[in-house]
Amino acid sequence: MPRPTAIVTGASSGIGAIYAERLAARGYDLILIGRDMARLRSAANLLTGTYATSTTPLPLDLSIRADLELLLKRIREDKEIELLVNSAGVGPSGGVLDSDDEVLERMLHLNVSVLHALSVAAAKAFSQKGSGAIINIASVVALMPERFNGSYSAGKAFVLSLTQALDVELRQKGVRVQAVLPGFTRTEIFERAGLDTTVIPSGMMMDAGDMVDAALAGFDAGELVTIPSLRNENLWKAFDAARHELGPHLSLDRPAPRYLGTVPQ
Numbered sequence: 001m002p003r004p005t006a007i008v009t010g011a012s013s014g015i016g017a018i019y020a021e022r023l024a025a026r027g028y029d030l031i032l033i034g035r036d037m038a039r040l041r042s043a044a045n046l047l048t049g050t051y052a053t054s055t056t057p058l059p060l061d062l063s064i065r066a067d068l069e070l071l072l073k074r075i076r077e078d079k080e081i082e083l084l085v086n087s088a089g090v091g092p093s094g095g096v097l098d099s100d101d102e103v104l105e106r107m108l109h110l111n112v113s114v115l116h117a118l119s120v121a122a123a124k125a126f127s128q129k130g131s132g133a134i135i136n137i138a139s140v141v142a143l144m145p146e147r148f149n150g151s152y153s154a155g156k157a158f159v160l161s162l163t164q165a166l167d168v169e170l171r172q173k174g175v176r177v178q179a180v181l182p183g184f185t186r187t188e189i190f191e192r193a194g195l196d197t198t199v200i201p202s203g204m205m206m207d208a209g210d211m212v213d214a215a216l217a218g219f220d221a222g223e224l225v226t227i228p229s230l231r232n233e234n235l236w237k238a239f240d241a242a243r244h245e246l247g248p249h250l251s252l253d254r255p256a257p258r259y260l261g262t263v264p265q
Contacts (some may be wrong), residue, residue, distance in 0.1 A: 003027055003028060003029045003053070003054070003080075003082075004027070004028055004029070004044070004082035004083065005028065005029045005030070005031060005078065005080040005081045005082060005083075006020075006028040006029070006031070006078065006082065006083035006084070006085060007030075007031045007033065007071070007074075007075065007081060007083070007084045007085065007086050008020045008023070008031070008032055008033065008083070008085045008086040008087060008231075009033040009034075009071075009084075009085065009086055009088035009118070010089065011030075011032035011033055011034050011040065011043065012031070012032070012034030012035065012036040012039040012040050012043065012187075013034075013036075013039065013134040013260060014037070014087075014187030014208055015087050015182075015185065015187060015208055015211065015212060016087035016088065017041060017136060018033070018084065018130070018208050018209055019042060019087060019212055020032055020040045020043060020047065020081055021047065021140045021151065021187070022059045022212055022213070023083070023085075024047040024050070024051040024053045025051055026204070026238070027053075028053065028082075029053050029054040029055070029056075029080070030044075030053060030054070030055045030056065031055075031058060031074070031081075032044060032049065032055060032056065032058065033058050033060050033062070033088065033160070034057075034059065034060075034088075035059060035060070035061050035073060036098075037057065037059035040057035040059060041056070041057050043055075043057070044056070048213075051128070053230075056106075058070075058071070058074075061112060061119075061154070061158045062088055062114045062206050063106065063109055063110050063114065068114060068117060068118075068151070071118065072117060072118065074092050075118065075122050075125055076121055076124075076125050077120045078260075079129060081122075081131075081207040082126075082132050082133065082134045082136070083132065083133050083134075084118060084119070084122040084133075084134045084135070085135045085137075085206045086115045086118055086119060086134070086135065086136045086159075086200060087137045088110060088114070089110060089111045089115075089137065090106070090107050090110055090111065091107070091152060092104075092149035092151065092152045093147070093151075094108060094149075095149055095150075096149055096150045096151050099151070102132060104151045105152065105153065106232070107155070108151060109153050111152070111155040111230040112159070113157070114154045114159050115132070115136060115162075116122070116158075116162060119134055119136060119162060119163075119166065122134050123166055123169070123170055123175065125174040125178075125211045126170070126174075127137055127169075127170060127173040127175055128175075129175050130173060130174040130175075131175065132174075132175050132176070133161075133175065133176035133177065133178070134163075134166070134175070134176070134178070134229065135160075135175070135177075135178045135180060135215070135217075136159050136162070136163045136175035136176045136178070136179050136180070136228060137180050137182070138156045138163070138179045138180060138182075139152075139156040139159075139181055139182060140181045140182065140183045140227060140229070141153040141156055141161040141215065142156040142159065142181060143155040143160075143181070143239075145157065150260075156181075157249060159179060160179050161223070163177050163178065163179035163224070163225075164179065164224065166223050176219075176222075177224065178215075178218065178219050178223060178224060178225070179224065179225050180226050180228070181213050181225065181226065181227045181228075182206065182228055182229075183204060183206060183228075183229045184200055184204050184205045184208065185206050185207075185208050186205055186207055187208050188209055189210065201203060206228065206229065210228070211228050214226070214228035215228055
């Protein structure tokens with residue numbers, strides 16, 4: 001029997017590298033996507049030797065259209081692919097007002113546009129065969145945008161909304177989706193962004209391995225949205241229930257009474 005194949009983007013380090021290891025241990029063959037060929041090849045050799053898995057390193061810069069198209073083509077044509085983990089992404093180095101426009105544009109292109117293209121391609125390919133899963137790495141700042149860079153937070157809110165919306169279309173076709181919302185996670189993303197992690201309280205910084213293990217436990221439990229740090233899951237359930245309760249009141253044929261005051265003459 002052929003083993004299922006998982007694509008992991010951002011697999012050369014951090015969260016993506018840990019997903020690759022955990023999935024290899026679960027019996028997946030792997031396609032590892034990243035820009036650092038030396039790291040990808042080293043990871044592939046280690047995973048193949050440890051888990052006897054077939055591991056293909058693909059050095060691609062997904063911010064380049066030609067490289068992205070190569071991966072999209074692979075997703076559309078390779079019927080053995082059963083899982084896509086969208087882990088590639090970059091973070092900000094400060095607030096929106098302190099960031100260069102080009103930096104913000106590059107961040108949103110990778111975190112939003114590239115993830116969207118990969119998710120849609122996988123959703124279409126998986127729905128056609130009636131199986132597969134997509135795991136999108138979002139962030140808790142999707143729920144608390146006031147606490148972080150607004151452009152980054154908005155991008156992660158997009159990831160959450162996309163995942164929730166795709167679930168409605170895909171669940172009846174045998175395809176799973178999951179949005180993972182980590183808090184601060186100990187990875188290289190801070191160093192790359194030039195941020196000093198010593199200012200973050202240690203009680204707020206989760207080890208990347210613990211984060212991925214929690215995310216996979218949420219996936220196994222069938223969660224659509226997994227928040228690894230959230231101990232009281234009823235808080236999320238109440239938040240989500242309140243959101244749905246708003247639904248019938250959001251699009252009506254008349255303005256709310258509070259907006260129907262006398263128009264000044």
